[in-house]
Amino acid sequence: MARDARPTGPARHRRTVDALLDRCGRTYAADAGIRLKDTPQPLYQLLVLALLLSARIRASTAVDAARALFDDGLRSARRMADATWQQRVDALGRGHYRRYDERTSTQLGDGARFLLDTCRGDPRRLRERAGQDPRELSRLLQEVPGLGPTGADIFLREVQGVWPEVAPYIDAKATQGAERIGLPGDAEELGRLAGDRAPEVFAAALVRVALDRGLADEVAAAAGGED
Template sequence: MDDTLREEQKLTARAVLAREGRGFAEEIGLGRTDNPASLFGLLVAAVVVAPRGETSGAARAAHELTNRWHTATDLAAADEQDVAKELGAAVEGVDRGDGDDSASGSAATLVALATALADDWGGDLRALREHAGHDPARERELLTALPGVDDGAVDVFLREVQVLWDEVAPFADTRALRAAAALGLGESAPDLARYGDRPEKIGRLAGALARIDVEGSHDEVRRAIAG
């Protein structure tokens, strides 16, 4: 950690990591490897959790999908009803509205995403990265051109993939920065980099903060610091 940090900030960062220390990819059983299947899994997971927050239900839904359909080609060939069935139990109670309708809509979106990724990029997000010239702004533009991928989903994806795509780091999404500001840890991704300059550490801290924002568990972190 940066030696200029206040002791309270260091304690807060340690408490955040102790509470929510695993990265989201680890939590749902995805290895962060720069290969087509791993990158596809991260993007699918990001699309599933972004509108819901990284709750246990959203994480379970992401796990079920990425555990069964490993590549864009696999998911593009899947029956939408089969995808909806796999997704339904996990999504129900997380989305607002009717669970079956929500699962069906999400399934259609995910199959469309997989089809577009397979058709446009050969199912390999590394090709998209190369086409973007390793420029994060262009990567975001190309990612949001895919069905179902909005800026929120790209935020989650980039937060996790910064371990592999060094041009992205340091990166933190809006939820992470909101929690960081509330807990006195800073207001930007470079601020979070002061707590550990490796992309893996930044990603873990940002992911933990994002979950704290979703849960509203800021006071629990403060109590942990107070002892």
């Protein structure tokens, strides 16, 4: 796919980042009602959301499914593991996550039991085992049933606000969004453009424009002007 031909330059980049964050400046965790902090329950909820978002399904549907699971009290690895397969399927169905509901219910149960067996349900233990090395952490995350490379990327994009050694985490999907709105395709340069802005918000905003061409066009138009 050809890249969009957008005007580029330092001033344009600054305007584009401002427009991007003005229109898309929120994380997917926030959409799902997760108050992310460095404690086991919200970190586990983020793992669940990352698994749901990694399927070939609309992001809004994955967010709704996560909310439905959490509304049913399945907010920790223990509660998820103790729920029946049908309870998980029913919650996913209420979130309209029907195409993958049966397989995902199994993955959620297996993943919760895996976390209980390997790190007492506490994702922070994965961080400790990784020695705060993002590459090793990505590898360990992919050991969780249902959480492949895409899911690990999603988790790391969103967690970088509370695990600072991960930041800036700009994966291929975020880079795709950057290029769509005329920003550089280099992760290090994008990290510099973010400046002191929340890295998890910036990365999520880039993903939103990667997934929505109309939104990307809106951001680019709002940036406006020539350098």
